Every structure is written in C-alpha cells, then in structure tokens.
Amino acid sequence: MKSNPLQIFQKWSGNNAGALQGLTAPLLVVAILGLMVLPVPPWMLDTFFTLNIAVALMVMMVAAYMIKPLDFAAFPSVLLLTTLMRLSLNVASTRVVLMEGHTGPGAAGAVIEAFGHFLIGGNFAVGLIVFSILVVINFVVITKGAERIAEVSARFTLDAMPGKQMAVDADLNAGLIDEKEAKRRRAEVGEEANFFGSMDGASKFVRGDAIAGILILVINVIGGLIIGMVQHGLSAGQAADSYILLAVGDALVAQIPGLLISVASAMVISRVGKDADMGRQIVQQLFMSPKVLGITAGVMIMLGLIPGMPHTVFLLMGALLGWGAWSLDKKEKARVAEQSSAPAPQQQQAQADGEATWDDLQPVDLLGLELGYRLIALVDKSRQGDLLTRIKGVRRKFAQEVGFLPPAVHVRDNLELKPSAYRMTLRGVMVGEGEAFPGMFLAINPGGITTPLIGTATTDPAFGLPAHWIDERQKEAAQMAGFTVVDSETVMATHLSHL
Known part of the structure; x- marks a missing residue:
C-alpha cells in the first residue's frame, strides 16, 4: 500500500523533530527581518498579530506555573525575540496604514480594525487616553519595578556564588552527595547567576519597547495627517478619523502583548521559593x-x-x-482532634524486681553518637529527619576514599546531655562534642568576611572556624555575604566525617 504525501511528511517530521526545533529561532529572526523590509498584505498582518498575542499569553502562563527561575532559563532570549517581533509588526503595520489608510478602517487588517472600533468605540481620543494609561502602567509601574528587582537579584546572586559553591564542596566532603550530584549543583549555581545577569540586561528590552511604542504612535499620527491632507486631499477631520484611528488601533494591538510580557518578566524575577508554583504559593500563604x-x-x-x-x-x-x-x-x-485522639505507642513496661542477668550489661559501642532530647527529631524520619542517611553517606564516602569500612555508628539519646548537645564516642570514650539547633543554620565564616549577622556567635565544631547560628530568614543574606551556610544535620555529619 502506497503512503500518501501527508503520511510521508508526518514520518519525516517525526524523524527530524530535533532539527525542526533547532530551526525555530533562525526562521523567526528571518521572518522578523522580512516584516521590517518587505510589504505585507493585511491578512498576513492579522496572522502575525494573533500569533504575537498567543505567544505573549503562553509566556505569561509558563512564568506563572514555573517552580524555580531556571525552569524558564530561555526567558531572556524569548524576551528579545518577542520584543523584535512586536517592533517588526509595528514597522509592517505602519507601512500599510500610511499607504492604504485613506481607503477606510479595514486597510490594515481585521485585527487593527477590531481594536480600533470595538475596544475604543471608534473614538480615537478615547484610544489615545487608553493607550497612554497602558503605557504608564507598563513603563512606570511594572517595567521600572522589574528592572530594579533584576538588578538587585543579579548583584546578590553573584555575591552569593562563592558561599553556595563552598556549601556544595562541604556536602561532597561529608559524603552527603557524590561527585555527579556535586557537579550538577555547581552547574546549577553557575546557570542561576548567568540567568539573573541576563535578566538584568533583558529587562532593558521591555523598557525600550514601551518607549518605542510611544514614538511609533506619534510618528504614525503626524505622518498620517500629513499624507492624508497633502497627498489624498482629505480634510483634517477625515484624516484624523482614518489615520489616527488606525494608528491607535495598531498601538493597542502591540501594547497589550507588551504588557503581558512585562508582567511575565516581573513574575519570573520576583519568584521566591522552590516548593510550588506562584498560584499555589498565593493561595496557601494568603x-x-x-x-x-x-x-x-x-x-x-x-x-x-x-x-x-x-x-x-x-x-x-x-x-x-x-x-x-x-x-x-x-x-x-478536626485535624488537631484527630491527631490528639490517635493512640499513643505502647511503652515497654520496666522489668519488675528480679535477679541480675547478662542482659543488664550494655555492650560498649565501637562508634557512638549521643544526642540531647531536642536533637532526637533529626533521626526521626516521620519528622523529615535525615541524620541517619547522612551518617550512612559519611561511612560510604570514607570506605570509597580509604578502602576500609568503618563500624556502624550507634545513635542513642542521652538525657544527661544538654537539650541541644551531642557527643561522639569511640569505645565509650568521648572524642568530640558540640551543639546543634534543629531548624536553624550554621553560617561559617571562611575568612575575611566582616558582615555582621543576627544570631548566636559560636565556633564550627569540625574545623574551629568562627560561625553564627542563624534562623532561616537570615540564610539568604548570609549566603549573599559569602558565608557557608549549612543545616544542623550537615554540621553533625561533617564533624563525624572530620573525626
């Protein structure tokens, strides 16, 4: 059975999907240049204006549903291409408006006509006011704020790079991650810095687009009045009704996608947190x-x-x-009542008075880790405690580097210790001790950092470096200042690895 041309094309496109995707950006640039140079019929203008609006909506939806900024790492390039598309459409529509505007409101296509008649009621004065308001919202409010956030984010991200890289190295040395994961995290830190640096420059595209929209509207209005009255013999009122209405419709068609892209840009760079998309964050927190x-x-x-x-x-x-x-x-x-009514685990009853047996003797552990009662949560998996997993990682890393498998670490509580203290023992003899605070972070000064921190001054138990215990709100500021910031589990695992 012979294949028809449609099946042949589908099979070819399926086998060459990667090549077609790679041609997207070059073809789009060629189309943008063609719009600027070649005369375009009204129906093609309608197609590109509709595509422009659809692309702006898709960009804003992607920005709303992303989890972290690197999920939309192509956004600076998308911002450049969409800005060029809008400007090229302005050039193409300006050519059609000035050449065919005397023939009626439909000279530049149905989209511009619809924006000129249905949105502003055919009144060019109302259109000018609406366009001015949109420009003020876009240029003064959204773009100005987004530009400032991008500038600050780029500077802070670059300043925090050394601390983040040192944190990755600390996790690698403690055996918490392998070399492949460390390489991925380092690459992610570098990509994040490059992204915010690119966004700092790309935000200028949005600002320039808003200024260009104002200038293009003024040029279209003045040029339309001159062409209508001088070349086509129209009165001032007739020229205003034809050319100004088309110019305002053209400006609105370009300004609304520009406003959507500006909102998307502000959403991308103002994103905080990596647990949920923006919609879930707003609902959960508000x-x-x-x-x-x-x-x-x-x-x-x-x-x-x-x-x-x-x-x-x-x-x-x-x-x-x-x-x-x-x-x-x-x-x-109802949730609190359900938790409180849950049956408590049965505790083992103490053995009554009886004769001493060999069971009463507690064996001495080769390696032991004793915890105060506040640190018990770090080994409780029901409370997301992963200290045991990190200790296993330390043993695995030690075995890979030295070729000797150390004995298992026996973790138990010790009510004689301070609530936040821990003690490491070798055959029952203490070889190291320290303090850790669940839910807090240790900001370690690698040397030469004079930025003050709000927290409790202490010393890193593993290497003796000056440090501060800080809460989660201070974590980002400490990383940006160059401190190596680690959690309580990492502090204890690193101390054990060092010993």
Whole structure:
C-alpha cells in the first residue's frame, strides 16, 4: 500500500523533530527581518498579530506555573525575540496604514480594525487616553519595578556564588552527595547567576519597547495627517478619523502583548521559593489563614453597615470571607482532634524486681553518637529527619576514599546531655562534642568576611572556624555575604566525617 504525501511528511517530521526545533529561532529572526523590509498584505498582518498575542499569553502562563527561575532559563532570549517581533509588526503595520489608510478602517487588517472600533468605540481620543494609561502602567509601574528587582537579584546572586559553591564542596566532603550530584549543583549555581545577569540586561528590552511604542504612535499620527491632507486631499477631520484611528488601533494591538510580557518578566524575577508554583504559593500563604479571613470579613461587614455605602456588595463579600474563615477553622480543629485522639505507642513496661542477668550489661559501642532530647527529631524520619542517611553517606564516602569500612555508628539519646548537645564516642570514650539547633543554620565564616549577622556567635565544631547560628530568614543574606551556610544535620555529619 502506497503512503500518501501527508503520511510521508508526518514520518519525516517525526524523524527530524530535533532539527525542526533547532530551526525555530533562525526562521523567526528571518521572518522578523522580512516584516521590517518587505510589504505585507493585511491578512498576513492579522496572522502575525494573533500569533504575537498567543505567544505573549503562553509566556505569561509558563512564568506563572514555573517552580524555580531556571525552569524558564530561555526567558531572556524569548524576551528579545518577542520584543523584535512586536517592533517588526509595528514597522509592517505602519507601512500599510500610511499607504492604504485613506481607503477606510479595514486597510490594515481585521485585527487593527477590531481594536480600533470595538475596544475604543471608534473614538480615537478615547484610544489615545487608553493607550497612554497602558503605557504608564507598563513603563512606570511594572517595567521600572522589574528592572530594579533584576538588578538587585543579579548583584546578590553573584555575591552569593562563592558561599553556595563552598556549601556544595562541604556536602561532597561529608559524603552527603557524590561527585555527579556535586557537579550538577555547581552547574546549577553557575546557570542561576548567568540567568539573573541576563535578566538584568533583558529587562532593558521591555523598557525600550514601551518607549518605542510611544514614538511609533506619534510618528504614525503626524505622518498620517500629513499624507492624508497633502497627498489624498482629505480634510483634517477625515484624516484624523482614518489615520489616527488606525494608528491607535495598531498601538493597542502591540501594547497589550507588551504588557503581558512585562508582567511575565516581573513574575519570573520576583519568584521566591522552590516548593510550588506562584498560584499555589498565593493561595496557601494568603487565603489559608482563618484568622486573616475572619478579621477581613469583620471589617467588610462593618463597612457594609455604614449608611451610604453599597451594602449589598460589602455584606456579600464579608459573608463569603466569613464562611471561608469558618470552614478553614473547622478543618483545622478536626485535624488537631484527630491527631490528639490517635493512640499513643505502647511503652515497654520496666522489668519488675528480679535477679541480675547478662542482659543488664550494655555492650560498649565501637562508634557512638549521643544526642540531647531536642536533637532526637533529626533521626526521626516521620519528622523529615535525615541524620541517619547522612551518617550512612559519611561511612560510604570514607570506605570509597580509604578502602576500609568503618563500624556502624550507634545513635542513642542521652538525657544527661544538654537539650541541644551531642557527643561522639569511640569505645565509650568521648572524642568530640558540640551543639546543634534543629531548624536553624550554621553560617561559617571562611575568612575575611566582616558582615555582621543576627544570631548566636559560636565556633564550627569540625574545623574551629568562627560561625553564627542563624534562623532561616537570615540564610539568604548570609549566603549573599559569602558565608557557608549549612543545616544542623550537615554540621553533625561533617564533624563525624572530620573525626
């Protein structure tokens, strides 16, 4: 059975998918240059304007659903290409508007006509005002803020690179990660720095695009009035109705995708956290507190009861927020009651008075790790404690480097120790001790850093370097200052590895 041409093309495109993807950027650049130089019919303008809007929407959706900035590492290049596409479309539409604008509102295609008639009601004065407001929102509010965030993020990321690289080396030396994982983390740190550096420069594209939109609109308005009155003999009113309306529609068609790209740029560089996308973060942090919703509902209801206020809207909004607060509070109480009613694990009863046996003698451990009661959570997997996993990594790393498998480390609690203290023993004799604080981080000064930190001054138990115990809020600032920041488990595992 012979294959038809469609099947042949599908088979060829499937086998050459990688090559086709590689041609996307060069073909797009060629198309952009063609739009700037070659005359384009109105139907093709409609196609490219629609594609421009669709691409802007896709970029904003990707920015909203990404987890970390490197998930959209191509964004600086996408920003450049979309900006060039909008400017080339402005050039192509300007050519059509000035050449065919005297023939009517549909001279530059259906998209520009729709934006000129349906969105602003065919009134070019309203269109100019709407366009000015959009430019102010884009240029003064979004672009200005995004540019500042990109500049600060780039500087802080570059300053934090040495500390992050040292943290990777510390994990590698402690046996917590292998060489392959360390290489991946180092590459990720470098890519993150390059990304924010690129975003610092790429944000200038958005700013320049907003300025270019204003200048192109002014040039189109002045050029359209001159061409309409001088070359085609139209009156000032007729030229304004034809050319200015088309120029405003053209500006709005380009400005709305530009506004979407600006919002996407601000979302990418203002992203904080790597646990969930932006939508989940906003819902979990803004709408999941019964106290916040309850207080807001009370204020809205009080405003709705004031004479002269629109009672229906305020009372309805207050009722919805109050219902949300009640539902969340009910779920939280049910969860607490379920946890409290869970049967406690049965404790072994102490043996009654009896004769001494060999079982009463506790064997001496070759290697032991004794923990204060606050550090027990570090070995409890139900509380995400991974100290045992890290100790196994230390033994594995030691065996790979030395060729000798050290004995297993017996971890047990010791109520005689301070709550946050730990002790390492060899055949029952203490060989090292220190303190660790679960939930806090140790910021180690590798030397030469004078930046003050808010925390408890101490000394790194493994190498004796000056350090500070800090909370999670200080972690990012400490890394940016050049400190090596590690958690409690890493401190203990590194100490054990060093001993």
